[in-house]
Amino acid sequence: MADEELSxxxxxxxxxxxxxxxxxxxxxxxxxxxxxxAIYLLGSHATSDAVTDSDIDLVLVFKERFQEGERExxxxxxxxxxxxxxxxxxxxAVEETRLLEHGxxxxxxxxxxxxxxxxxxxxxxxxxxxxxxxxxxxxxMFIERARARAEGEPLRYPLGYPDPRGELxxxxxxxxxxxxxxxxxxxxxxxxxxxxxxxxxVARKAGRHTASKQDAIExxxxxxNDAWTPLFVDIYECRKRWGYRVPEAPADxxxxxxxxxxxxxxxxxxxxxxxxxxxxxxxxxxxxxxxxAVQRLGDILFPGDxxxxxxxxxxxxxxxxxxxxxxxxxxxxxxxxxxxR
Numbered sequence: 001m002a003d004e005e006l007s008x009x010x011x012x013x014x015x016x017x018x019x020x021x022x023x024x025x026x027x028x029x030x031x032x033x034x035x036x037x038a039i040y041l042l043g044s045h046a047t048s049d050a051v052t053d054s055d056i057d058l059v060l061v062f063k064e065r066f067q068e069g070e071r072e073x074x075x076x077x078x079x080x081x082x083x084x085x086x087x088x089x090x091x092x093a094v095e096e097t098r099l100l101e102h103g104x105x106x107x108x109x110x111x112x113x114x115x116x117x118x119x120x121x122x123x124x125x126x127x128x129x130x131x132x133x134x135x136x137x138x139x140x141m142f143i144e145r146a147r148a149r150a151e152g153e154p155l156r157y158p159l160g161y162p163d164p165r166g167e168l169x170x171x172x173x174x175x176x177x178x179x180x181x182x183x184x185x186x187x188x189x190x191x192x193x194x195x196x197x198x199x200x201x202v203a204r205k206a207g208r209h210t211a212s213k214q215d216a217i218e219x220x221x222x223x224x225n226d227a228w229t230p231l232f233v234d235i236y237e238c239r240k241r242w243g244y245r246v247p248e249a250p251a252d253x254x255x256x257x258x259x260x261x262x263x264x265x266x267x268x269x270x271x272x273x274x275x276x277x278x279x280x281x282x283x284x285x286x287x288x289x290x291x292x293a294v295q296r297l298g299d300i301l302f303p304g305d306x307x308x309x310x311x312x313x314x315x316x317x318x319x320x321x322x323x324x325x326x327x328x329x330x331x332x333x334x335x336x337x338x339x340x341r
Contacts, residue, residue, distance in 0.1 A: 010112040012045050017056060020085050025115045028060060031077060035070065037061045037096050038116035046112040047212045052243030053176040053186065055088040059107060061119065065095045088177055099123050105131060109211035125209065132203045133289060136277050139200060140296065142193045143267055146173055154332055156301045157275070158268045167253070168246065171260045176244045188244040190260060194235040197228070197270055204273075213239075228269070231262050275302050279310055282322075291325045298329025301336060308333055 008025060011018045025039055043057030044050040060074060074093035082089050099107070099119065103126035111120070126134070144155060146162040147170075162170025168187065176186030195213040198220035202208050206223035210216040217236045221229055238256060247253055274296075281293035294314060297307050311333070314326035 008114050009116075009118075010041070010114055012041070012050075012112070013048060014045070014050070017045055017050075017087060020056060020087055020089070021058075021114055024058065024081070024085075024089075027081070028077075029115075031073065032060070032062070032070070035062055035067070036116055037063045038119055039114045040107055040111040041114055042106050042111050043090075044213065047110050047214065049212065049214050051239055052245065053088065053178055053184070053188070054244075055090045056085065057090045058092070058114075059111070060091070060093040061096050061099065061116070062093060063096055065097050066093075102130065103127065105209045106211050109209070110215070128203070128207055128209070131209055133281075133285075135196075135200045135203045136274060137292070137296070139193060139196045139267075139270055140274070140299070142189060142196060143271070144299070146170060146189060152332070154299050154301045154336055157271050157303070159264060159271065161264055168257055168260045169264070171263060172246055185246040186244045187238070187246060187256065187260075190263060191235055191239045191244065193263070193267075194232045197266055198224075198232045200270065201226070201228070228266055231259065231266060235259050235263075271300065275300070275307070279306065282310060282314065287319055287321060290319075291321050294322060294325040294329055298325075298332040301333065 008018065008022055011021070021041065028036060028039060038061040040046075040059045040061070041057065042059060044054045045056055062070060071093060074091070078091035081091065096119065100122060103124040105126050108120050108123050108125060113120075143159070147155060147159070148162075149155070162173055164170075166172070168190075171190040172185050172187050174186060174189050175183040176188055177183055191213070195216045198216040199210050201224045202210050202216060202219045206219065208219055208223060210219050213236065217232055220232055238259065241247075242252070247256065278293045278297050282290050282297070284290070294311065297311060308330065311326045311330045314322055315330075317323050317326070
């Protein structure tokens with residue numbers, strides 16, 4: 001991008017958000033002169049589906065590959081720029097070469113080009129097996145961080161509520177911040193988790209890519225339409241009604257509480273299929289994918305002997321990284337007790 005290029009190629013319907021984007025694009029060009037191929041807006045602001053306290057999701061595409069220190073500087077920029085923005089801001093950085101080699105989904109299908117050269121026609125759609133792998137691992141992050149445990153302690157299946165005594169059973173564990181910097185009780189994690197679970201099922205059962213929360217919920221209704229569809233649809237409707245903030249009206253809060261009560265079964269349903277996926281994954285694919293699957297089998301304590309047996313069979317694997325991961329996961333199972341509650 002040329003240094004003098006300070007206009008936005010694309011904009012949102014919100015002029016306040018556009019002002020933040022304008023300042024951000026200019027700042028990025030100063031921090032990374034002549035190194036950015038493009039800057040894209042993703043998420044609900046890109047799809048005109050934003051609600052109160054929606055994040056601004058931005059992606060910096062670096063020319064070819066990262067140069068020394070660029071990834072770390074982009075991370076520091078993300079850390080420091082957030083408190084300055086009038087809206088919650090989430091920033092990520094990616095190499096142009098990686099996008100062109102491995103493909104993308106959200107950036108290709110549901111983004112807005114803010115500045116630079118538009119690469120979307122050249123970026124392939126991520127192959128379905130790679131997309132399914134990405135989708136299968138994502139819900140774990142939201143399930144894991146909702147539940148307080150000792151450092152290094154795995155989750156235990158079947159799960160309990162994040163906070164059994166909480167009004168919303170702990171699904172309001174992360175607050176949301178408004179444009180004035182004020183924090184509010186929020187249920188964004190509940191919404192995101194529902195959409196992640198919907199995305200997984202659409203990929204598994206319908207073989208389809210989905211590129212936004214709205215897309216995931218609608219595709220689940222159209223192409224899966226199982227016992228979990230009403231729950232996911234209702235949670236997403238709450239987002240449309242109240243944004244991400246816990247509502248004030250008692251009847252609304254009771255309705256939201258009922259949805260939170262049902263989410264636990266959806267999480268456990270996913271984890272049961274996740275175990276089967278991980279057990280298959282350790283035997284296939286590229287080494288990094290197999291190692292990650294082995295690590296996850298040590299991050300969740302499943303009852304029975306199936307997981308320990310699979311891990312023991314990998315202790316003599318020819319790949320050192322796989323052997324080490326299997327031994328560490330077995331150590332965790334032994335330390336915390338695979339069948340203990």
